[in-house]
Amino acid sequence: MAHTSNTTISSCLLIIVQLFFMLPAKTNAKIPGIIVFGDSSVDSGNNNHIQTVARSNFMPYGRDFAGGRPTGRFSNGRITTDFISEAAGLKQIVPAYLDPAYNMSDFAVGVCFASAGTGYDNATADVLGVIPLWKQVEYYKEYQKKLRAYLGDTKANEVISEALYATSLGTNDFLENYYTMPQRRSQYTIDQFQIYLVGIAKNFITNLYNLGARKISLGGLPPMGCMPLERTRNMGNGNECMESYNLVAVNFNEKLNGLVMELNKELPEIQVVLSNPYEPMLQMIKKPSSYGFEVASIACCATGLFEMGYACDRYNLFTCKDANKYIFWDAFHPTERTDRIIADHVVKTALSKFLA
Secondary structure (H helix, E strand, O other): OHHHHHHHHHHHHHHHHHHHHOOEOOOOOOOOOEEEEEOOOOOOOHHHHOOOOOOOOOOOOOOOOOOOOOOOOOOOOOOHHHHHHHHOOOEOOOOEOOOOOOOHHHHOOEEEOOOOOOOOOHHHHHHHOOOOHHHHHHHHHHHHHHHHHHHOHHHHHHHHHHOEEEEEOOHHHHHHHHOOOHHHHHHOOHHHHHHHHHHHHHHHHHHHHHOOOOEEEEEOOOOHHHOHHHHHHOHHHOOOOOHHHHHHHHHHHHHHHHHHHHHHHHOOOOEEEEEOOHHHHHHHHHOHHHHOOOEOOOOOOOOOOOOOHHHOOOOOOOOOOOHHHEOEOOOOOEOHHHHHHHHHHHHHOOOHHHHO
16 A cells, blocks of 8 residues: 555656646746757757657656656756757757647647757668658648637737757767768768758748748857767777867868758748857866866766767666766767856857847
């Protein structure tokens, strides 16, 4: 009998925690909603509901999330878009569109279509069988219909035009596709491949614009050569950052910045900004102690050298005790604390025109 009552109490507590996280952070919201597209940097759990190995819905992922539960976020806790939503005066998390635990009352103020492992290039999504960018847009069209049914046309149109559209992808196009699979390397030089991706990004933003989006944050690439996985591969160079990969990230971000200026000139009433995590992330990696971190070169989970996803499991004895001391959670993804710092940076810089 005692066991039953304990189970009931635990269930009630979990429900209370979930309800708390779905409450608005404050009432003076700057925007009516946040709509997210991208990869594992912003996937809040869509991959839990598709057939792929690119998943993180198991411990120790989510161990610092409310209720200590894995959600499908590739983090020990919340991710950047959750913090941006909170900073905008909306809810403290942005739920995954494919998660049946949420409905239109949740999605009306925040929805995520992102899928871990995806990229601009459809070939990138094919590597791990995840949701390609075009399919994320199809889900968004379906969402628009549901939003109109839920709110009525006038209110729905207001949400669609005033919401912040946050996108974050591109890393996988290089690390999982171009540098790993032979097809694109045989077709393009690295610079030509970047131009190819920017063309896809332009079509994607133009599609969103034609569907009613006006406030769009285009996510830049982090210093991807400093991810623990890439440092582990760089043994011949003392496990330092792979500077060639960082240079690609810098060049690609410059091209994205050019695209932002182009779109702002070409499309009436659009406001596109580049939310670039590169410099703040690099500063953290170069001077971790200045930001209260102790470890920058390896990740918290498992040995911290190469593990992510299923290789980062609850039984690994090497996993660190305090993720707040680490910049990286697994060999590819930042900790919650790092994501909070990045979110604070973009909220105060690129996104300030929308959230001030």
